[in-house]
Amino acid sequence: MTLQIGIVGTGWFSKVHGDILAGMDGIRVTGVTGTTAAKAQALADRYPGAIGFGSLTDMLDSQKLDAVYLCIPPMAHGDIEAELIERGIPFFVEKPLAADLDTPQGILARLEQKPLVHAVGYHFRYKESIRRLKESLEGRTIGMALGAWMGDMPQVAWWRSQEGSGGQFVEQTTHIVDLLRYTAGEVTEVYAAYGNRVVQEHFDNVTVPDVGTVTMKLQSGAVATISNTCILPGGVSEVGLHLYTDSGILAWSPERLEIHVPGTKTAYTGQDNxxxxxxxAFIHALRTGDTSRILSDYADAVKTQRITCAALESARTGNPVSMGE
Ligand SMILES: NC(=O)c1ccc[n+]([C@@H]2O[C@H](COP(=O)([O-])OP(=O)(O)OC[C@H]3O[C@@H](n4cnc5c(N)ncnc54)[C@H](O)[C@@H]3O)[C@@H](O)[C@H]2O)c1
Structure with missing residues (x-):
């Protein structure tokens, strides 16, 4: 059976997901929703027979969709998920879940009332290097972790607005926080220091900090620090998570996993997408009802969002925030 998929959002990542979907057997991208029908149609034109709509309601009234992909800025979440849940339509939602914590908590409550197949786009969990890293951790004790997302500032206007994106730690570094949870376990306390060094001087309407360091205590007793900046020039970046264990260092970056134990350093560089x-994994769940291949669901992603939002609160108040775990 051919599955009909709709996409909400007409930006960069809608195209990435749309092209992957359109290239898969038995899948058709049939509808796109944008802030205007014209913008939506411009993206829909990439996919044979697809139609652009100016609102989600119009798309859902016109087409019988098997699922919808949400690739929208953080501040645009809430009503879209509520409508999909109300109509019982499965969805794949890009990270982060929102710019705040209240919105995803409300969506989670609705999902718990009316469960349906869904997935969240914490894609690094699906990398072979992360599978190997988790496997290598078996029998080892993690003492501490250091993570980073050091890069330049994405040029979309919503990203530089605190209300629009939630800031870099919520919007981008959330990937590393999510991997920390996925590999090292839950976080119990968060302390953050943020600053504004450069970006506000170079761009208009910047309300997000451009440097930050977040220290966390984990349920296991381990400690972690994840830092980020968006002041670097384009083309210069450093992203990754290093775990320090009783048998050595596991240094992960999106391109490479390096395991350093006494006497040997091994590297794995997988090219998997x-x-x-x-x-x-999401399509398999749609076809079969078996959600076991989905590695990030909404309830789990809310736990990551709780940490990134706690960091924001800690940076604002100057106090550590207990996660109550
Ligand atoms: N997992 C990843 O690696 C990854 C990579 C890039 C982006 N993303 C995520 O994808 C999301 C979108 O990012 P992007 O780079 O495509 O941004 P973008 O700015 O290029 O596109 C966002 C689109 O959403 C549209 N939009 C805004 N509000 C809307 C609404 N209420 N209804 C319908 N459309 C609306 C905008 O018009 C725009 O077309 C973000 O949450 C981002 O974090 C994830």
């Missing part, structure tokens, strides 16, 4: 893998 985690965006394809996450969509395959």
């Amino acid at each position: 985690p965006y394809v893998a996450e969509t395959e």
Whole structure:
């Protein structure tokens, strides 16, 4: 049976997901929703027979969709998910879940009332290097972790607005926080220091900090620090998570996993595409009802969002925030 998929959002990542979906057997992208029908049609034109709509309601009234992909800025979440849940339509939602914590908590409550197949786009969980890292951790004790998302500022206007994106730690570094939870376990306390060094001087309407360091205590007793900046020039970046264990260092970056134990350093550089893998897992769940291949669901992603939002609160108040775990 051919599955009909709709996409909400007409930006960069809608195209990435749309192209992957359109290239898969038995899948058709049939509808796109944008802030205007014209913008939606411009993206829909990439996919044979697809139609652009100016609102989600119009798309859902016109087409019998098997699922919808949400690739929208953080501040645009809430009503869209509520309508999909109300109509019982499965969805794949890009991270982060929102710019705040209240919105996803409300959506989670609705999902718990009316469960349906869904997935969240924490794609790094699907990388072979992360599977190997988790496997290598078996029998080892993690003492501490250091993570980073050091890069330049994405040029979309919503990203530089605190209300629009939630800031870099919520919007981008959330990937590393999610991997920390996925590999090292839950976080119990968060302390953050943020600053504004450069970006406000170079761009208009910047309300997000451009440097930050977040220290966390984990349920296991381990400690972690994840830092980020968006002041670097384009083309210069450093992204990754290093775990320090009783048998050595596991240094992960999106391109490479390096394991350093006494006497040996091994490296793995897989070329697998985690965006394809996450969509395959979601499509498998749509076809079979078996959600076991989905590695990030909404309830789990809310736990990551709780940490990134706690960091924001800690940076604002100057106090550590207990996660009550
Ligand atoms: N997992 C990843 O690696 C990854 C990579 C890039 C982006 N993303 C995520 O995908 C999301 C979108 O990012 P992007 O780069 O495509 O942004 P973008 O700015 O290029 O596109 C966002 C689109 O959403 C549209 N939009 C805004 N509000 C809307 C609404 N209420 N209804 C319908 N459309 C609306 C905008 O018009 C725009 O077309 C973000 O949450 C981002 O974090 C994830």
